[in-house]
Structure formats: structure tokens, C-alpha cells
Amino acid sequence: MIRLPELGGGVREYAPRTEPLTLNGGGPLASRTVYSAAHVVADPYADTTPDSPAAVDWDATLAFRRHLWSHGLGVAEAMDTAQRGMGLDWAGAAELIRRSAAEAKAVGGRIACGVGTDQLTAPADLAAVRKAYEEQLALVEETGSRAILMASRALAATAQGPDDYLDLYGHLLRQASEPVILHWLGPMFDPALDGYWGSPDLDAATETFLEVIAAHPDKVDGIKVSLLDAGREVALRRRLPEGVRCYTGDDFHYPELIAGDEQGFSHALLGIFDPLAALAADAVRTLDTGDVDGFRATLDPTVALSRHLFRAPTRFYKTGVVLLAWLAGHQDHFTMVGGLQSARSLPHLAKAYELADGLGLFPDPALAEDRMRSLLKVHGGLA
Template sequence: MIRLPDENGVLRAYEPRAEPADAVLRPPSASPPVSRTVFAAAHVVADPLADPNSGRAALDWDATLAFRRHLWSHGLCVAEAMDTAQRGAGLEWAVAAELTERSAAEARAVGGRIACGVGTDQLPLAGPDLATVRGAYEEQLEVVEKTGAQAIVMASRVLAATARGPEDYLDVYGELLRQAAEPVVLHWLGPMFDPALEGYWGSTDLDAATGTFLRIIEEHPGKVDGVKVSLLDAGRETALRRRLPDGVRCYTGDDFNYPELVAGDGEFYSHALLGVFDPLAPLAAEAVRLLDAGDRDGFRAVLDPTVPLSRHLFRVPTRFYKTGVVLLAWLAGHQDHFVMVGGMQSARSLPHLARAYELADALGLFADPGLAEARMRRLLDVHGVAQ
């Protein structure tokens, strides 16, 4: 029995599971799913002994790369240097570039698939003109393509601050797509994940923004492998994927509605590129293999119960979801500490973290429930919560 604080600070008893879920116990299969392409956006493991005032994010490279091998061992693809990896939230471009190079080399060594974020975060937010924004994108695209990884063109805070309207987005993205050696994934990240992206694609009207987004894709045939949509709006995503040109995938980034979007409506479906699949890797892999076998009900039976945990991790302020993701990695034994780049482990309250533990444990997500409980007790003790 463990006593956990609720959102009102009241302690209540919780009885942890004794055994993990079958999918967590089962030896992983590195064979990738065939019915859907499934990316997990991976977090980074900070170096807990580094000086946070050094001006450069310090990572525990061994633990960071080991976690990517864990994802590949389940047959998942890795989305690298994305917002889950604290891109734009403590992980600056110089370290993201090194992360991209190291992870891509690891992918080649184990035969895993990887795609890496291309952005403009080497620039200051204010001041650059459009040519400078294009140059920043081009610099990062070159780094990613040299590693052999697929490029994910991320939304740019600097472009959002600089662009005067849709034509500026058409210009910047059009030039970048013309230069891309291989088809890229375009990432539409909503303001709930990053308030600085309000009005992306040149309008706060989502219908108008969608029109610009589709125009970019349509004007550059063969250059876009797919789009990652992170708007937390299932209806808008299902409407968008019906309008995509043939051969362009929709990768859901909707951490609220992913089971129904990936399962599809009988005619259209989404692939996945999700931050929540970082902690859910064993269950996500199990579910999609059921879908491979034509068992749609089995797929939903595995993934639907994970939604309350995901919605909890991604509750507002949504951008702090990384804190819960890293907590679960620590509780699951994938890293030895609960320290994040930039001190982001403090971004969520203790009751929020306690609820994340409870929901994950109830799913049987921890291969060693005893270790997870012991570590949760240590966290509670540090916060003065007596057991």
C-alpha cells in the first residue's frame, strides 16, 4: 500500500499491481508493424551531475541511446530531436545536432528507422528576415540528411513571428522542399503545445491555415511523405486526411484521440508519431500487431485504456507533458534519476506526478512494479509525504 496525494493535496491509499501487463512481460519483437507506420517521439536523459548554468544542455548519452534501442526493440520507429526531446525547451540546436548524429548512427547499427526534427531554433526569436529563416532550416536539413535520417520539418517560432501572411509560409516551405533530397514529414504543431505557434500557416482561422498547408503539399508533389498533425482535434484531423494527395500519409500527433484515429473509419486512417508512445511502447507495439492481424477490436482493447494516462500527461499546460514522460521512464527503470534538461522536472506538481504513476501502474506498464513503487516512495519522501 502506498499513500498518494490527490489534486487537493489529500492523501489516499493505493494498492500497486503485483505483475505487469502481458505485453510488457512478453519478449519484444523488433519486426516493425506492417499495417501502420508507428513513430515514438523519444525523450532525452539529462546528465544529473552537470551544471545547469553552463549554457549548454548536458545529456547522459548512454542512457539516451539505450532508450532508443528499447523503442526499436519493440519494432517502433524513433522520431528524434522533437518537442518530446525538449527541443525549444532546454535542448538547443548544437546538442540537438549531436543527438541527431548519434541516434542516426545507432539506428544504422541496429537496423532501426529514424526521422529527425529540422527547425530554426539556432536563431533568436526576434529580428531575422525570411531569408535568414530559410537559411536556418537549410542548415538543419543538411545535418539531418547527411546522417541518412528522414527529415521532419518542424513548425518554427521564428517564422511565426516573422511571416506576414500565408505567402511567406509558401515561400519558405516551398524553397526548403525543393532542396530536400528525400520526401519529408511536415509537422503542424498547435499552440496548445507551443503558444508561440499561434496563427501558423498565416492565419488563426484553422480552415484558412489548412488551405495553406494543403497548398504547400500540392505544389510540391513527391516531396512530402506525410504530415504530422498535433492539434488535439480528431474531427479536424479526419477531415484533413481525406484531403491529402494520394501517397501522402497522415501521422497523428493527437495524444488525446490516437486509438480511434489510428484504427480509422474503414476508408481512411492515420499512422502515428506520438510522444505518448515513448512510455507506452510495449502496449503500442502489441496493439498495432493486433491491427496487423485484422483484429481491430483487440487493437482498441489494448490502446483505449491508455487514453486516461495520455490525457493526464498532456493536460494543460500541455507543453509540460515531457515531465510526466520522463517520470515514467525513471519509474520504469530506463534511467537512474528524475532530472531533466533545464530543471523541467519541477514543471508538474507532486499530485500530478502521483496520478501519472497510479494510472501507469494500473495499466501494468512497469516491468518491475516493485521498483516503480520504491522510486515513487522516494519521490514522495523528498517532498515530505510520510508513508
Template sequence: MNGILLPSADGGLRLYRPSAAPLGPFGGGPARSRIFHAAAHVAAAPATPPERGGPVVDWEATLGFRHRLWALGLGVAEAMDTAQRGMGLGWPEAAELIHRSAGEARAVGGRIVCGAGTDQLRPGRVHSLAAITAAYGEQLAHIEGCGAGAVLMASRALAAAARGPEDYLEVYGTLLRQSSRPVVLHWLGPVFDPQLAGYWGHDDLDEATDLLVKIVAEHPRKVDGVKVSLLDAEREKDLRRRLPAGVRCYTGDDHHYPELIAGDGELASDALLGIFDPIAPIAARAALALDREDPGGFRALLDPTVELARHLFAPPTPFYKTGVVLLAWLAGYQEHFTMLAGLESARSLPHLARAYELADQLGLFPDPERAGGRMRRLLAEQGVGA
């Protein structure tokens, strides 16, 4: 393949020559030693008819991508922040996404969990705890009615309304008593969403951790696990040591995931990660290395992906979805680089160019020629010669 002139952050151009061979066919199945969930993105339709007035999902591409994850033996974490919850995807669309994906999962025996939140409440207002609990309850009932497990996502509405830790105890306690099956509790830090600062009623992270552990300890049979997205590996290790036996720690740390999943010889994290969307073929192979009790092989596969992950999740971290969707388009998993709410423009062209380069070096593009051609087209549309 001919070289591509890629824009650099300093305003210059550099010649990149794609060279990595694509990964070969995957011949394994679901891992036994860890649970690996990929938080999956949604593909937006290329144009929204004026009469619709809201976001339009490309269902064929969106569901097709989930089937690729299941074929790799990975689970799907549906309607999470990677799917642009609160950043273009509202509750009506998320409810339909959950319904459709849960049905597809049943058809193929795929693992799925789905995000329950409070995003049907009008933003910019302070809502009562009763209204917040009811909103959570509506989404929880919908997910369980679709036959899926739920992830209780951190709520912007609760963060705004709570007067202290006792309000979190009240809301989460009610929801856990209502749930018909164990759920995953999600601690999403302010690096991902600044509106979630002070979650669990404390700005001090030690005190916040104490409150989360207290909630789990009071309802251990209703909590499958805790997903931690703080980008703080040592805090996650401390939390998983304090969880009751049988309660999983799902890492949501897209910076330190190889060491957290590999474990310390006594405890290890399972995974529910946005980075597993673009690196799914490598994550699936790494999971099987753990099944073979080959931690060295696991790290040899997953460690090289960290540079891409840290690039995609660089500040402002909430816009990591833009790079994820770019790579899905370049890989041929959807036919356009379009996102809900126009977020395809949320990252700079040099940032996207570097994401392409790193993904190509990992062999993540099944057809490197197609990926290179699409990258050239994107650059040309922005006035960058190739």
C-alpha cells in the same frame, strides 16, 4: 507490495495498492499496416559541471531508450518537442543527438526521422525569411547527411516573421525543393506551443488547412506525410481526406489516437506521438493487432491508455515531458528523475502521483517493486510520508 500514500489534488492523501502485473516479453516485430513513430525523450545527466554551462545529456540512458523502442518494432522520432526542443535542448545538442541516434538506427536497422527547425536563431528577435530558410536548411542538411528522414517542425521564428500565407509558401517551397528525400510537415498547434498561433498565415483553421494542403499539392513527391498535433480529431480526419494519394497523415493527437489510427474503414492515420514514449510496449502490441486485422483487439489494448495520455498532456500541455520522464525513471530506463532546464519541477506532486498510478495500472513498469520504491523516495524528498 505494500500500499503507498499518494497526494491528491485536494491536498489530502490516499492509499494506493499496486496490483497490476507487468506486461510480459514482446515477441513481435515492426508493424506492416501502419507506421508507428514514438517521439522520444532525452535523459539529462544528474548534474551539469560548471565549466560546461549548457545542458548535458546522459547519452547511455538516452540511446538505450531508443534501442528499447526499436526492439519493440517502433520507429523513433528524434529531436522533437518531446526531447525538449526549445525547452532546454538547443540546436548544438540536438545536432549531436541526431548524429548519434541516426548512427545507432543504422546499426540495428531501426526506423528514424528527426526534427528540423530554426532554433539556432536567437529568440526574441524578428528574423528575415532568408535567415529562417537558411536555418531550416542547415538543420535539414545535417539530418539528411546523417542518413535520416526529416520532419520540418513548426518554427517560432517563422510564426513571428511571416506577414501572411505567401511567406509560408515561399519558405516551405524552397525547403522542399532543397530536400533530397521526402519530408514530414509538422503542424503543431498553439495548445502545445502558444508561440505558434496563426501558423500557415491564418488564425482561421479552415484557411490554415487550405494553405497546408496547397503546399503539399505543389510538392507531392517531396512530402512523405503531414503530422497533425491540434488535438482536434475531426480536423485531422478532414485533412487526411484532402491529402494527395500516397501522402500519409501522421496523427500527433495524444487525446484521440486510437480512433484516428484505427481509421474509418477507408482512411486511417499513421502515428508520430509523444505518448508512445511511455506506452511503447502497449503500442507495439496494438500495432500487431492491426496487422492481424483485429481492430477490436487493437482498441482493447490502446483505449485504456487514453486516460494516462490525457493526464500527461493536460494543460499546460507543453509540460507533458515531465510526466514522460518520470515514468521512464520509475520504469528503470534511467537512474534519476532529472530533466534539462530543471523541468522535473514543472508538474505538481499530485499530478506525478496520478501518472504513476495510471501507468502502474497499465502494467507499464517491468519491476513494480522498483517503481514503487522510487515513487516513495520522490514523495519522501517532498515531505510526503509513505
């Protein structure tokens, strides 16, 4: 038994699993294209402060990407899960992109990399925003990776209306050498992105977003939608030009969106598939056989964990993701870039452990329990 602090106060005993979940494994995923947005592993021995440039443990970071590839998932690199704009600056992200792209080539892994404007550290005009996007797009294309055009805080702060978005994205898409993924990250993930696409009204913003795609369908591989609104995603998905994919970024409703309906389905680009990699891949392989019920039976029980990790303020979900990576043995410590391991309460982390353990996510449940005990003792005084 292990004593866990509860979200509402108090402490209770919990009996951890003794065996991990048994998964079938298998070959490449066939019916859906699935990316996991991957976290970075900090160097715990670097002498840093929250304002210092990120110190990354490159060996552990790349090893985790090989873990994702080994299960048939693609890696969505240098996204918000990797703490872009929350500890990882552009210099660190650029190095991450270069290293991960080289590793992907070496092992034959699928990779797509985030293109943003986070080298801009002061208020900027539209010309500066465009130049920043171009610099990052050029780097990603040089590595041979697919580009993901991420939402830009600088653009959100600078644009005067929908026309500025249409002009800037049109320019970027025309010069992109290969089709890109467009990323719409909602304000629940980043409050600085409120009003993206030129309006705080999501219906109006959707029309601008679709206008961008309709003008350049040959340059858009797909869209990644992170609005935590399943109905809105389905409606948007049904209006996409033929050949443009929808990659769900909805960490609350992903099983139903990936399963789809009579009019289509979503592929996936999800932060929650960082801790769920093996189980998610197993579920998609079940879906590959046409067994939708089996897919849902595997993936539906994971939603409670995902909703817990992504609870408001949603942007701090990375803390739970890294906790689970440590408990699962993918890294040797619970230190995060920018000290973000402090962003969630001890009861929150204890609940994340309990939910993940209940799903059988830990390859070595005894190791996970021992590490959780050490965290509880140091930070909560629980013996």
C-alpha cells in the same frame, strides 16, 4: 500500500500492482508506420543551471532509443518531446541527431529527425529563417535520416501571411533530397506557434497547409498533425494527395485515428508512445491481423494516462514522460534538461504513477513503487 497525494487535496492509500502486464511481442509492425517521439536523459551530475546548455547522458539516451527500436517502433528524434526549445538548444539537438542516426544504422532502426530554426536566438527576417532551416535540413540529410520539417517559432513571428509560408516551404521542399514529413504543431503545445500557416483561423491555415502539399506531393512523405482535434485531422487526412501519409500527433484521440474508418487511417508519430512503447507495439501487431476491436481493447485504456500527461499547459507533458521512464527503470534518476522535473505538481506526478501502474506499464512494479516512495518522501514528506 502507498500513500499518494490527490489532485484535489488530501492523501489516500493505493495498492500497486504486483505483476506487469504480459505482452505477446513479435516481429516488425506491418499495417501502420509508427514513430515514438523520444525524450532525452539528462546528466544529473553536470554542474548546470536552467540557462546552461543541456548536459545529456548519451549512454542512457541511446539505450532508450534501442528500447523503442526493439519493440518495432521508429524513433522521431530531436522533436519537442526531446525538449527542443525547452532546454535542448540546436547544438545539443545536432549532437543528438548525429548520435541517434549512427545508432539507428547500427541496429537497423527507423529514424526521422526534426528540422527547425532554433539556432536563431534573436528576431530574424525571412532570409535568416530560410538559412536556419537549410542548415538543419542539410545536417539531417547528411546522417541519412528522414527529415521532419518542424514548425518554426521564428517563422511564426516573422511571416506576414500565407504567401510567406508558401514561398519558404516551397523552397525547402524543392531542395530536399528525399520526401520529408511536415509537422503542424498547434499552439496548445507551443503558444509561440499561434497563427501558423498564416492565420489563427484553423480552416484558413488548413487551406494554406494543403496548398503547400499539393504543390509538392512527391516531396512530402506525410504530415504530422498535433492539434488535438480528431475531426479536423480526419477531414485533413481525407484531402491529402495519394501517397501522402497522415501521422497522428493527437495524444488525446490516437486509438480511433490509428484504427481509422472506411475512408482511411492515420499512421502515428506520438510523444505518448515514449512510455507506451511496448503496449502500443502489441496493439498495432493485433491490428496487423485485422482485429480492430482487439487493437482498441488494448489501446483505449491508455487514453486516460495520455490525457493526464498532456493536460494543460500541454507543453509540460515531458515531465510526466520522464517520470515514467525513471519509474520503469529506463534511467536511474528523475532529473531533466533545464530542471523541467519541477514543471508538474507532486499530485500530478502521483496520478501519472497510479494510472501507469494500473495499466501494467512498469516491468518491475516493486522498483516503480520504491522509486515513487522516494520521490514522495523527498518532495512531499510522505513516509
